[in-house]
Amino acid sequence: MSQFSKTTELMRRGTDFLGTDYAILCGAMSWVSERNLVSAISNAGGFGVIACGAMTPDLLDTEIAATKALTDKPFGVNLITMHPQLLDLIAVCAKHGVTHVVLAGGIPPKGSVEAIKEFGAKVIVFAPTLALAKKLLRSGGDALVIEGMEAGGHIGPVSTSVLAQEFLPALAEDHLVFVAGGIGRGEAIASYLEMGAVGVQLGTRFACATESIAHENFKKAFFRANARDAITSVQVDPRLPVIPVRALKNKGSEEFTAKQIEVAKMLDAGEIEMGEAQLQIEHFWAGALRRAVVDGDVESGSIMAGQSVGMLKTEEPVADIMQELMMQSEEALGGR
Numbered sequence: 001m002s003q004f005s006k007t008t009e010l011m012r013r014g015t016d017f018l019g020t021d022y023a024i025l026c027g028a029m030s031w032v033s034e035r036n037l038v039s040a041i042s043n044a045g046g047f048g049v050i051a052c053g054a055m056t057p058d059l060l061d062t063e064i065a066a067t068k069a070l071t072d073k074p075f076g077v078n079l080i081t082m083h084p085q086l087l088d089l090i091a092v093c094a095k096h097g098v099t100h101v102v103l104a105g106g107i108p109p110k111g112s113v114e115a116i117k118e119f120g121a122k123v124i125v126f127a128p129t130l131a132l133a134k135k136l137l138r139s140g141g142d143a144l145v146i147e148g149m150e151a152g153g154h155i156g157p158v159s160t161s162v163l164a165q166e167f168l169p170a171l172a173e174d175h176l177v178f179v180a181g182g183i184g185r186g187e188a189i190a191s192y193l194e195m196g197a198v199g200v201q202l203g204t205r206f207a208c209a210t211e212s213i214a215h216e217n218f219k220k221a222f223f224r225a226n227a228r229d230a231i232t233s234v235q236v237d238p239r240l241p242v243i244p245v246r247a248l249k250n251k252g253s254e255e256f257t258a259k260q261i262e263v264a265k266m267l268d269a270g271e272i273e274m275g276e277a278q279l280q281i282e283h284f285w286a287g288a289l290r291r292a293v294v295d296g297d298v299e300s301g302s303i304m305a306g307q308s309v310g311m312l313k314t315e316e317p318v319a320d321i322m323q324e325l326m327m328q329s330e331e332a333l334g335g336r
């Protein structure tokens, strides 16, 4: 009997689906989830996911090939649905025989799910509402990730605990549901498994693992931060929409508020048109995650992090994190 038998039993449908030892996904993180972290996660028994983000098909091609050279375990590719070359990216996944494609960032455009299924890969989708989840699972989604607002990066308005209570009783029996957002320890994993989830997805907990190529400054900012430092971007003016992103507060977040006020004033004074105003807001953060992760600019870059960041204190190898999560889950289940 395995060391983690209670946990792996509850994860069975998830591990069968992913082809892994543990149903723990490391959610795709732009600039962070590249060959090194992804292969480390998969080699440690979890499921790594390459973040395609804004990559071109050629870059994705290189990244998948490089990841394959580092692991022979299953891993996935996360594609953003509004990428202008989505179908070309899917073709790259087909060329490499990628087994799982995660579609993030909105409702998959017509034909995309079909194109993925055509080469035999599984499709993992996100859904912010139960109605949309049911629709996506009916129209080809093989598994669903529900992600609460505790998570790092782009977020919805509802917490993980509420999403879990709303979605799991309705879907868990007939569908594969993974829970994400705010998970920092195995006890939380155990509780979502008991509610019917087949696995979980973590981002923040793995972002600063030893194998992560994130800049030293980015990692230090994570280890210094408390849960309350991981704040959401605030919209100042109803005319200027802001997509909420959870990141560590820094000079950039203050400047973003100031920028919105400045642009709103220019709008009031008739100095700029609405389109230009909205574009200025939208473009403020362009390249900001890259600045923080790759260049180590933690002042003006975007240090995307979830609320579980407060539980991270030091750099640890992925395999150690994975074992710790499994052990905590197992102990929690054993005590019940």
Ligand SMILES: Cc1cc2nc3c(=O)[nH]c(=O)nc-3n(C[C@H](O)[C@H](O)[C@H](O)COP(=O)(O)O)c2cc1C
Pocket: 026, 027, 028, 029, 030, 032, 051, 053, 078, 104, 105, 147, 150, 151, 152, 153, 154, 180, 181, 182, 183, 201, 202, 203, 204, 205, 207, 303, 304, 305, 306, 307, 308
């Ligand atoms: C630095 C960072 C970058 C992220 N980038 C992406 C992304 O490019 N695409 C995506 O679907 N999710 C992205 N996410 C979300 C993660 O995949 C994952 O769902 C989330 O981190 C889980 O919640 P947690 O941070 O509370 O563990 C990002 C998260 C972080 C922390």
